[in-house]
Structures are given as C-alpha cells and as structure tokens.
Amino acid sequence: METSKITGDRIREFLEKGKRFDDRKPEEFRDIEIELGVSKKAEGSARVRIGKTEVIVGVKMDVMEPYPDSADKGNLIVSAELTPMSSERFESGPPKFPAVEIGRLTDRAIRESKFIQMEKLCIKKGEKVWAVYIDIYSLNDDGNLVDAAGIGAIAALKSAKMPKYNEETGRVIYGELTDKKIPLSKDIPIVITAYKIGNFWLVDPTTEEEDISEARVTVGATPEGIISSIQKGNSRELDIEDFENMIDMTEKVRKKVFSTIEKSLD
C-alpha cells in the first residue's frame, strides 16, 4: 500500500519539530543487528536487521576467466533481489530497476573503495582468477534496504572463508572450506543514504518516510571519510551548499553506525 497523503503531511509536521514517528532524531539510525554464518552452504553470509528492515546476503566463490580489462584481478559480481515475500509491492520475475540499483550501488561502494584486494584473487594471469559473488535478498522491507544491503555485503565478505581449489582440474571443491579469508583491505566502505523531505535531511527512513522523500543521495565511504561512491536519486534538485552539508552529515552518521557494528563484524 502506498503511503497516504495524510500520513505524509504528519511526517512533515513532525520533522518541523525535529521529530519522527518512532522518536528518532533525523540523523539517527534504528537498531542494527548483524548475524553471521546464516547459511552453511555459502562461503560467507550475514543477516542484517535495521529496525524491521531485514536482508540476507551470501558470498559464493568460483574460479573463472578474468575480464579482458583486468587480466590479473579477480571478478566481483553483485546482484540484489527484492523478493515478493518481503513486501506486497514486490513481484517475482526478472529484476526491476530498484533491485538493479541496489545491486549496483553495493557493487560500486565495494569495488571503488578497493575493499576486496582483487589483485590477490588472481590464480593465473589472463587465465584463471577467483570470482566473488555477492547476492543480496530482501526478507522484509521497512525502508532503507540500500544501507542494509551495504552492511550485509561487508559482513558477509568479512566472515567468508575461501573454498578449496583443485589446481589439477582447475575446479573449486565446494563444501570444503579452507581457513583462508578473502583478502580484504582496511578501507571498509559503509553505505549511508540521506533522504530529503521538505527542508530536512534524514537517514534510515521507514517505508513511509522513504515514500514521501523527494530526493535521496547514497554515499559509500570509509569511516575515515574517503568517499568512494555517490549517487543522487529521484527528481528534486538540490542546492550545492545543501548538498555539501548533507555530505558532512552522512560522515558523522557513518562514524556512529560503524562504531555500533564494528564488533559484530569480527
């Protein structure tokens, strides 16, 4: 069901007083819970809850030919599916744009931050490299699936163990994991999306807040403030100064989010 106008008006009235329906401040996240190793068959997996929003993310690995423009680097393939079970708004069938976008935003935050050390995933230059598949599924949508997907992808990657590889056959031996982790760097990209409603920016919206927001900006960056990806969404123009203030705001939020999830990632 779409959010009604009367609910939207009420959300705006609340924001004028700096308030939200669930008593949060505009720049405050809901509680984040991370559960690791939720799928035994996956090389790494995580279930992330942000309030009532929930996603499950799995990492699988395979050995394949590298792409021609990165002959000595591993491959990263990220996909997202908005499952019909997670909201009455989602239908089965080939992925529509919202799912494609979540996959691509997660992909770019991870790829551009160089979080995965792709050069260490090369087995034989130009012939065989490791491929890392990150697959994201929504389990329950109550807004902000994008940020949940980003956290889930990081958590799943950090928890993953490389599978065994048979050099003679050139194939992966599934079901037998090594103790080796996926080579990761210290630059952990955390995706934070800011949503504009009227004159206000807020983060981690519920579905109702998400519905009435007029613009959003997704920013992937490390807690240290190195930005690796940005994408503006929706049709409302933004003042340059307002945009800059929003970037500063997401930096603060990111530090806070990271400090609350840091422990659950190890």
Place this chain on the structure above:
Amino acid sequence: MTPKVFKRPDGRKPEETRPMTAKVGVIPNADGSAMFSFGDTVAIAAVYGPKKMHPQHSQNPEKGTLRCNYNMLSFSVSERARPGPNRRSMEISKVTEWALEPVLMIDKYPNMVVDVHINILQANASTRCAGINAAALALAHAGIPMKEMVSSVSIGKLDKNLVVDLIKEEEDFEEGEGATDIPITLTTGGKITHIQLDGKINSKELKEVLKLARKANKEVYEVQKKALKESIKF
C-alpha cells in the same frame, strides 16, 4: 614553488572541456531531437510525445511521465557492446530521467508520457553527460515547457588533480590515487539534478569538484543555447 600543471593525455588544460558541438533537429520524424558531442563522444536524442500513456493502468492522473531510454550502439566502443539493455544502461536511463524531470513542467500532461530515446553513436567517456545534454535540447526542441535548462559535464580527479570532461584514457588512469569520475548535471540556476561518483575522494575535494562543475556547466549551457537559437528560422 608553483605547483606543476598536470599533463592530460590529449594536451588539454585541467579546466578545459573537449570541443563541444550541438545541433537541434537531427531526427525529422521526432517531435524534438538533438545531437550533442564532447570531442569523440557523440550522443543523439529524440523525443516522442507528449502522447497517451499505454497501457492505461500505467497512466498517472496527477502528472505526466517522463520515460528515458539510454542505449549504446554496439559499435560505439572498442570491443563490440552486446546490443540491448543491461544493468548499466537501465541505471543511466533512470538517472537521466531524474536529471531532467526537475526542470520539466510535466505536471501539465496528466495521463501522458514523454519518451526520450538516447543513442550513443561514438563513445569516449562522459556518454551519460552527452546524452543528458542532447536530451535536454531535444525536450526544448519538442516544445515541452521547461523552467530552465540542464547541463551536464563530468569532473575527474586523477591522482590529486581535478580535471573537466574525462576521456576514456583518463578514466583508466591508475597512478597515485587513481581516477575518480564524477558526472554532474546542474540547472542553469546552479542546482544539482544529478550527481554520481566512482573512485576515491574526500569531502573537501568534493566541494572543489562542485565549484569546477558550476563553471564548466555554464560553458555547456552556452553551447546548448546557441544550438537552440540556430534551430529557429525566421
């Protein structure tokens, strides 16, 4: 010590765009059309509509719908591109809609749709920016009421140097901090309708990027304005 001026592969100054050309009215069948190029990057856009939205259940009684379709021709890049839509083109189509919609008075056309078809004939980076510039021109040419123009340009950070209007060779730059690509679309009044970023940058540098974008966008706007004026015959 004066800072060393960064050498770009094609010899341009850091704040220099490639030669830009724009032409309005390139597809006779369309209600509006235009070509826009940054050097070797060539985009054409054609507008069909406003027309009745079909199927009927897709109609919006409150306002019209803008539908953009960005497509790269298979021979527009070095290694042949697989024809047809992919995840990248889906995303670019959507951000193009978002980039254009704020200036479009589409609320005047309830239950209608405006189709914008963008084809990249030749690609040397910044294709989405060229596409948006061509699309904005085509919409104006089609006579869809607009509050102002939008102009798009890519800003790059190569290692620590900011440059305007990236080419492919610069996108693939790997020295130092590598390449950061930031396509930005601004309204004539200087508001952001589209921004994307891939790479590594801090918020201080990002502010410099926005300043540079504002300057470069004005140049793009002048080219667009000139093309529109030329299309009117007295």
